[in-house]
Amino acid sequence: MSRKDKIIDGKKIASEIQEELYSEIQVLKTVSPKKPGLAVILVGNRKDSQAYVRMKKKMARKLGIVDFEKNLPENISQEELLQVVTEYNNNPEVNGILVQLPLPKHIDEETILNAISPEKDVDGFSPINMGNLCMKGRDPLFVPCTPKGCIELIKRSGVNISGKKAVIVGRSNIVGLPISFLLLHENATITVCHSRTKDIAKEVKDADIVIAALGAPEFVKGDWIKKGAVIIDVGINAVPDKTKKRGYRLVGDVDFEGCLKNASKITPVPGGVGPQTIIQLMKSTVEGFKRQNGIKKLL
Amino acid sequence: MSRKDKIIDGKKIASEIQEELYSEIQVLKTVSPKKPGLAVILVGNRKDSQAYVRMKKKMARKLGIVDFEKNLPENISQEELLQVVTEYNNNPEVNGILVQLPLPKHIDEETILNAISPEKDVDGFSPINMGNLCMKGRDPLFVPCTPKGCIELIKRSGVNISGKKAVIVGRSNIVGLPISFLLLHENATITVCHSRTKDIAKEVKDADIVIAALGAPEFVKGDWIKKGAVIIDVGINAVPDKTKKRGYRLVGDVDFEGCLKNASKITPVPGGVGPQTIIQLMKSTVEGFKRQNGIKKLL
Known part of the structure; x- marks a missing residue:
């Protein structure tokens, strides 16, 4: 198998989904005068969060999704932030609410997330x-x-999940855990590893599907990978690199070159999972729009 | 290790918890004139469900928990059943509501369970x-x-969960999945197997802790068990046995005699996990009582 055939082109898959979604939104325009709306709440001045929010906004505009943006100061009180969430909960033009994480330390993340209407x-x-x-x-x-996007990448790469052994490295509430649930529902046998796992290498060696989502640069090594395994790398880490103009380069949680050898499919970083997070957010916003306006599945 | 030292005495552990709970209820009497109340809703005439409800009722009375019982006819409508749930939701003397499962086929289990106040x-x-x-x-x-009881059995048997490899056979919403979550939170590395798993034996062979919760008599075999493994058998199956007066005997999901050899700890069936389900229900009812009445942890 050639190198090119092994690498999952995350950008290409995301743009395929983008086209599908764009077409769906065109059809939606013919049945409803309303437009899908997404509210993104950003607190503080974290550069990475600002970049993510910018990308989300740009994609929303491309697709004809109305973006409601709130950039709030770092020192906003929890009460004031809750009020912003409540306003969006009550605004019928907003179909999806996203609070960009992480939040400043004086704000309780759980309280804020629980305040968002489940709808x-x-x-x-x-x-x-x-x-x-x-x-x-x-x-x-x-x-x-992001978990939804990982499943989409696996499926659109022609990989059948049912009956496979999937090993998830990382158990975060926002990535590792939900991916485990989705893989289990797709009938994979799942193993969840984490910082307290005695021998992560041994677990990964048994995997048909590896999900790396622990947030440690190039943690998963090439000799851990079973011949033919599919690798989804959710990590995105900046490591110092003097040869680069900006002084660093981005790497995943997987040693890409090392793991490429035995893998049958692997996502690169960047250009793998990243673009999924954004396009799946748009897709979910449109799903919310349809549900909240009683519009049945059209396409 | 002797046979006796290997077998986890579920009855003994349950009665220890019963004594602790009894003492706690005595203390609660000194601070509140109210009594904890548990409502058990039974629909239809299933013999096994009737037996479970009888056992729950008996234990509640022993502990001084007020039992509200509703035996409803098999042909009750979903609407009428929902009304019963709502009444108990609104009754301040009821601190816990349990709908005995399974429900008759014309009633949507999810709708009923979702109607119970999370409190x-x-x-x-x-x-x-x-x-x-x-x-x-x-x-x-x-x-x-039941999942809570399994963790209690493991811990009270002196087994440390953190860092261990736990293999859960079965992924039901009521047993397999919640046990997996609890074990993961205790820092076990978890593997969830099920009907679509290619080689369950291979997965179990790697386990320090085996949870059998698939509902198949004596499914887990002795030669799957790693030396020193801890086995929790959640299954309870009636298999025909002409030597017994009632024509059957109860076995778990584990081949007990076969698995006993390599195990360091194993729960028998009956007398292992079973008694936990009931005593943990009582414990949860008392927790609900304290929370709903603003009584802080006393013991």
Whole structure:
């Protein structure tokens, strides 16, 4: 298998989804005078968060999704932030609400996320959506965007998940856990590893599908990878690199060159999972729009 | 290790918890004139469900928990059943509501379970409680009784869970999944197997802790068990046995005699996990009582 055939082109898959979604929005225009609306709430001045919000806004505009943006000062009180969430909860033009994480330390993340109406919780992090996600046979209103995108990447790469052994490295509420639930619902046998796992290498060596989502640069090594395994690298880490103009380069949680050898499919960083997060957010916003306006699936 | 030292005495552990709970209820009497109340709703005439409800009732009375019982006819409408749930939701003397499962086919289980106020959902099956259970760092109001009991059995047997490899066979919403979440929160590395798993034996062979919860008599075999493994058998199956007066005997999901050899600890069936389900339900009812009446932890 050639190098090119092994690498999952995340940008290409995202732009395919973008085209599908664009077409759907055109059809929606013929049945409803309203437009899907997404509210993104950004607190403080974190450069990475600002960049993510910018990308989300840009994509929304491209697709004809109205973006409601709130840039709030770092020192906003929890009470004031809750008020912003409530306003968006009550605004019928807003179909999805996203609070860019992380929040400043004086604000309780859980309180804020729980305040978002489950009907508009496009990130899918509210307990009721997570509960319906983790259980078998339930329908969460929204599925967290990055995990949903990972499944989409696997499926659109022609990989059958059912019966496969999937090893998830990382157990965060926003990535590792929800991906585990989705893979389990797709009938994978799942193993969840984390910082307390005695021998992560041994677990990964047994995997048909590896999900790396722990947030440690190039943690997963090439000799851990079983021949033919599919690797989805959710990590994005800046490591110092003097040869680069900006002084660093971005790497995933996987040693890409090392893991490429045995893998049958692998996502690069950047250009793998990243673009999924944004396009899946748009897709979820449109799903929310349809549900909130009683518009049945059209396409 | 002797046979006796290997077998986890579920009855003994349950009666220890019963004594602790009894003492706590005595203390509660000194601070509140109210009594904890548990409502058990039984629909239809299933013999096994009737037996479970009888046992729950008996234990409640022993402990001084007021039992509100509703035996409803098999042909009750979903609407009428919902009304019963609503009445108990609104009754301040009821601190916990349990709907005995399974329900007749014409009633949608999910609708009924979702109607129980999360504040009184002693079974912990409502999406909001499951969502807070599956996520890290959240506090569900109630944890499902059988899974909670399994963890209690492991801990009271002196087994340290952190860093261990736990293999859960079965992924039901009421047992397999919630046990996986609890073990993960205790820092076990978890693998969830099910009907679509290619080689369950291979997965189990790697386990330090085996949870058998698939509902198939003596499914887990002795030669799958790693030396020193801890086995928790959640299954309870009736298999035909002409030597018994009643024509059957009860076995778990584990071949007990076969698995005993390599195990360091193993629960028998009956007398292992079973008694936990009931006593944990009582414990959860008392927790609900304290929370609903603003009584802080006393013991």
